[in-house]
Amino acid sequence: MFGDMMGMMNKLRETQEKVEATKERLKTVTLEEKSSDGLLKVTITAAREIKNISIADELLEDKEQLEDYLVLTLNKAIQKASDIHEAELAAVAKDGMPDIPGMDEMLGK
Template sequence: MFGDISGMMSKLKEAQQEVEKTKTRLNSVLVDESSTDGKLKITLTANREIKAISIDDSLLSDAEELEDYLIITLNKAIEKATKINENEMANAAKTGMPNIPGMDMFK
């Protein structure tokens, strides 16, 4: 019915290995985001791990303003990283997917 089961299992294993390689590679893909005025800069990986935060001294005197900057800029950076992550992971997953009837959602 499904053809060569062992061939499909091999393809699934290849897809899983490709996903794992992609996860590892995404640790080295850096996403930079800055506040509109450049007073706050954030760098994170495409796996959404924060690598660096640079804060202008003028923000250090007002905790509430700094919190606002952090929330806005972190959310923008996470959104960018998530888009990259989702696209790359979807591509990796479909690379080795066997042709199983009804499973064409990955194609």
């Protein structure tokens, strides 16, 4: 039993290291989101860090329109990055979880 506990602890530590490595890798994965007409482009990492915003000159003439474009496009970019971030971390965590009898039932799976 003690050996099983040590094995589980080692597996959890390995999983934690993999999660941290995945978080670092996600900082290098970039995504691009554009407004529907392509006048605004946002580059964001899967770690949800904005890297670049490109704005067409014609959007600079209308402050309200630019603000609307920014809100919509940034929200889409952040959502896309969040989806990738969460999926990647969930896959690493699920793969690394020790096999604990009865855990699936406790988690409702």
